[in-house]
Amino acid sequence: MSGATPMLELRGLRKSFGDEVVLDGIDLSVASGEVLVVLGPSGCGKSTLLRCAVGLEPLDSGEVLVDGNLISATARDASLRQRVGMVFQSYDLFPNRTVLGNVTLSPMVVQHRSRSDAEEQAHSLLDRVGLWDKRDSYPSTLSGGQRQRVAICRALAMRPEVLLLDEVTAALDPEMVREVLDVVIDLADGGLTMMIVTHEMRFAEAVADRVVMLDQGHIAETSDDPPAFFRDPATPRARAFLSTFDYRRRSGRASGSLTKE
Amino acid sequence: MGGAEILFQGETISRLLSGLMVTIRISLVSVAISIPVGVVVGIAMSSRHLLVRAVLRAILEFVRVMPQLVLLYVVFFGSATAFGLDLSGEAASVIVFSLWGAAELGDLVRGALASIPPIQYDSAYVLGLSRMQTFVHIILPQALARLMPPTMNLVSRMVKTTSLCMLIGVVELIRVGQQIIDFNRFQYPTGALWVYLAIFVMYFLVCWPLSIASRRLERRWAA
Structure with missing residues (x-):
């Protein structure tokens, strides 16, 4: 971050639901090409943070800037919404459209690009995630991992400057997590700016340029050195959180069996 | 078991078919009116305006709770008494069945719209679609797909219920049958x-x- 304008900047985000303060003044920025991973326990406000950044939740106060341009907190204009893409946890593909129809919808309807242009782009995106063969399938016939890969293509089709991923593998079977996360790592290698919320710690460590840990609406710890963060977090809060992913190896089975002889 | 000859004498079958045509005509015209009206009513019932919702809900419940026969009498005789209109039995039937169909379909459309998961709206928003674009490209097609089976069901109920129209003088299938039997x-x-x-x-x-x-x-x- 050499003083250049951050691609995505969140300033003093505050958000409450009723009496519950979910985001209590969050300042964060993501540089162009940077991959920021947001970690934290359930209910710490991670998802709300992404939803606020993309404009799905109105802010109580604070600002969201994309490439230095202020994006109003509510009812943002379609041209601004296109600059930030998002993929959700649950399968959110449009069931009434084919894979290709899902990927080309926004380019054609919102960006008024020609069908051939939209399909050409969809071709290269779907090829990249290995799903061009499935272009005429409906979402209901795809596996969870395939759907999430299509959802990523759909988000990328509008050429966003930043992509937000909200626990994109949380609803997947373990063997499908990999196929999705490999795509994300590939995108990171391609220089896409991303802000990722995940519970996959090994993936977080592999993909992150920077890690932020959120706790009770505050940033508990930030680290520019993910391997160090995962090995030896600076704050007790982060240490406690990371330790929830470790299991103590129980001390072997007592000799002999449980059955009485 | 004798008597089958009745079907083959004179014009029995062709008369029954003409009665069937009346039945089908009333049903088809009513369905053709109910569908667009019902879709509009259903969309209006999903509106955020409490008053709009309350008024539509009241009308809908009224139309549904009233036996169709009572509605037929109210429209057929009521229009003559109250407004001096001389509606044909078939016109009165079409009005009643269209009202009924629109009310039932309105509620089906409302239910179908409500059943679309919120994530669909979120995804469309994030992709930059306007509310209208979201509705036209995402929500309505899904709602209509869910609506097809109950709508077919409604249409077949309507076809069957047109037999009540004979009670306001419409010579539909059952009425034709009775005439043939009497004769x-x-x-x-x-x-x-x-x-x-x-x-x-x-x-x-x-x-x-x-x-x-x-x-x-x-x-x-x-x-």
Whole structure:
């Protein structure tokens, strides 16, 4: 971050639901090409943070800037919404459209690009995630991992400057997590700016340029050195959180069996 | 079991078919009116305006709770008494069935719209679609797909319920059957059974394809 304008900047985000303060003044920025991973326990406000950044939740106060341009907190204009893409946890593909129809919808309807242009782009995106063969399938016939890969293509089709991923593998079977996360790592290698919320710690460590840990609406710890963060977090809060992913190896089975002889 | 000859004498079958045509005409015209009106009512019932919702809900419940026969009497005789209108029985029937269809469909459309998961709206928003674009490209097509089976069901209920129209003088299938039976009472005393059997077959041939279509669509859109 050499003083250049951050691609995505969140300033003093505050958000409450009723009496519950979910985001209590969050300042964060993501540089162009940077991959920021947001970690934290359930209910710490991670998802709300992404939803606020993309404009799905109105802010109580604070600002969201994309490439230095202020994006109003509510009812943002379609041209601004296109600059930030998002993929959700649950399968959110449009069931009434084919894979290709899902990927080309926004380019054609919102960006008024020609069908051939939209399909050409969809071709290269779907090829990249290995799903061009499935272009005429409906979402209901795809596996969870395939759907999430299509959802990523759909988000990328509008050429966003930043992509937000909200626990994109949380609803997947373990063997499908990999196929999705490999795509994300590939995108990171391609220089896409991303802000990722995940519970996959090994993936977080592999993909992150920077890690932020959120706790009770505050940033508990930030680290520019993910391997160090995962090995030896600076704050007790982060240490406690990371330790929830470790299991103590129980001390072997007592000799002999449980059955009485 | 004699009496089957009643079906083959004179114009029995062709008269029954003309009665069936009246039945189908009332149903088709009513369905053709109900569908667009019902979709608009359903969208309006999903509105955020409490008053709009309350008024529509009241009308809908009224139309649904009233027996169709009472509605037919109210429209047929009421229009004459209150407004001095001379509606034909068929016109009154179409009005009643369109009202009924629009009310039922309105509620089906409302239910279908409400059943679309919020994530669909979120995804569309994030992709930059306007509210109108979201509705046209995402929400409505999904709602309509879910609506096909119950709509088919409604149409076949409507076809069957048009038999009530004979009570305000419409000469539809059942009424034609009764005329034939009455006319031949002495020549074919046991003819009634055969006439009703023919009527049964005719209703069946109209409603059965609807129920097949409904089942097909249900399976196709199950996922």
